[in-house]
Amino acid sequence: MEVKKNVVFGASGVVGSNLITLLKQKKLEYLAVYRKEGNTGEKNKDILEIFDVSEKDIAGANVFCCIGSSLKKAGSKEKFIEVELDLVVKLAEFCFALGCENFNIISSVNANSGSKIFYAKVKGDLEKKLLGIGFKKLNIVRPSLLDGKREEFRLLESLALLVFKPLGFLFVGPLLQFKPIDVMLVAKCMLHLALFGANKVNILENKDMHRMEDKSKA
Numbered sequence: 001m002e003v004k005k006n007v008v009f010g011a012s013g014v015v016g017s018n019l020i021t022l023l024k025q026k027k028l029e030y031l032a033v034y035r036k037e038g039n040t041g042e043k044n045k046d047i048l049e050i051f052d053v054s055e056k057d058i059a060g061a062n063v064f065c066c067i068g069s070s071l072k073k074a075g076s077k078e079k080f081i082e083v084e085l086d087l088v089v090k091l092a093e094f095c096f097a098l099g100c101e102n103f104n105i106i107s108s109v110n111a112n113s114g115s116k117i118f119y120a121k122v123k124g125d126l127e128k129k130l131l132g133i134g135f136k137k138l139n140i141v142r143p144s145l146l147d148g149k150r151e152e153f154r155l156l157e158s159l160a161l162l163v164f165k166p167l168g169f170l171f172v173g174p175l176l177q178f179k180p181i182d183v184m185l186v187a188k189c190m191l192h193l194a195l196f197g198a199n200k201v202n203i204l205e206n207k208d209m210h211r212m213e214d215k216s217k218a
Contacts, residue, residue, distance in 0.1 A: 004102075005061040006030040006194070009050060009091060014146060015106055016066030018187040026191075031057055050091060059099030062194040065091060066106055077118065084122050089129045101136035104194050106186065109144040109177060109206045131201065139193040144206040145180040176207040185213050 006023055010016040011032035023030040033050060050067075067088055074080035092103055105126075110117070113124035127140060171179030189209045193202050 004029075005057070006064065006191075007033065007053065007057060007061045008064045008066060009033045010066035010068065013066045013068055014149070014183050015068075015186050015190075016064070018184045019064060019066060019190060022184070022187050022191055031061075050087075051094060053098070055098045057098075058095050061100065062102045062104065063095050063100045064104045064190060064194070067091070068106065081122060085126050085129070088126060092130055092133055092135075096133050096135060102139075102194055103130070103133075103135045103137070104139040104190050105130060105141070106190070107140050107142045109142050111142055137194075137197060137199045138201045139190065139197055140201070140203045141186060141190055141193070141209065142203065142205050143181045143186050143209065144178050146186070147180045147182050176210055177205060179206065179210055181206055181209060185209055 006028055008016050008019050008023075008030060011020050012034050016032075020030065020032055031053070033053060065088055067083065069080055069083040071077065071080050074083060088105070092105075095103060107127055108120060108123040110120045111123035111127055112120055113128050115121040115124055123142075130138060130140075186209065189204055189212060192212070193204060
């Protein structure tokens with residue numbers, strides 16, 4: 001297998017940071033890109049503004065976009081769209097222009113541009129725009145409620161996890177699609193698709209990620 005650089009945008013986020021941990025464990029070359037200042041003292045870890053990366057960083061690399069926000073953090077639906085949709089599409093187009101052929105993105109369960117649910121619609125709109133860019137390989141993961149330690153406290157998310165995690169055994173059959181998912185599992189699935197997925201559009205649903213975990217434990 002050809003060794004490629006792995007570029008992670010949003011490396012300080014809950015999934016991005018776990019992806020960096022995974023890349024370290026596997027001793028894979030990576031470039032971590034942050035939207036804010038971080039620790040520059042760590043080997044193999046670069047702190048860059050998103051659009052400061054160059055063609056030598058991106059061309060031929062596995063690019064992971066883990067940029068995300070929340071309505072509370074963004075402050076309004078308009079600001080949320082600026083980050084979750086506009087910024088990510090701009091980044092994807094920028095990377096494509098620099099020679100990226102393998103783009104990996106975190107979407108959401110039930111992403112649908114026709115949805116009446118705001119979050120699902122934004123993610124659906126994002127997927128639709130990414131599909132039109134022309135990546136040789138576009139990997140989309142659609143997790144449900146993320147289970148992991150975040151920098152900021154999210155009350156509703158924390159309450160939902162408090163309720164649903166002990167009831168995990170009930171999420172079987174069709175309900176598996178909505179079972180909370182560990183952020184490291186999401187990171188593992190993203191990396192697996194980037195390294196071994198076919199050169200096409202690959203969409204991995206929440207239920208598929210849980211089944212991959214079950215198979216690895218068998």
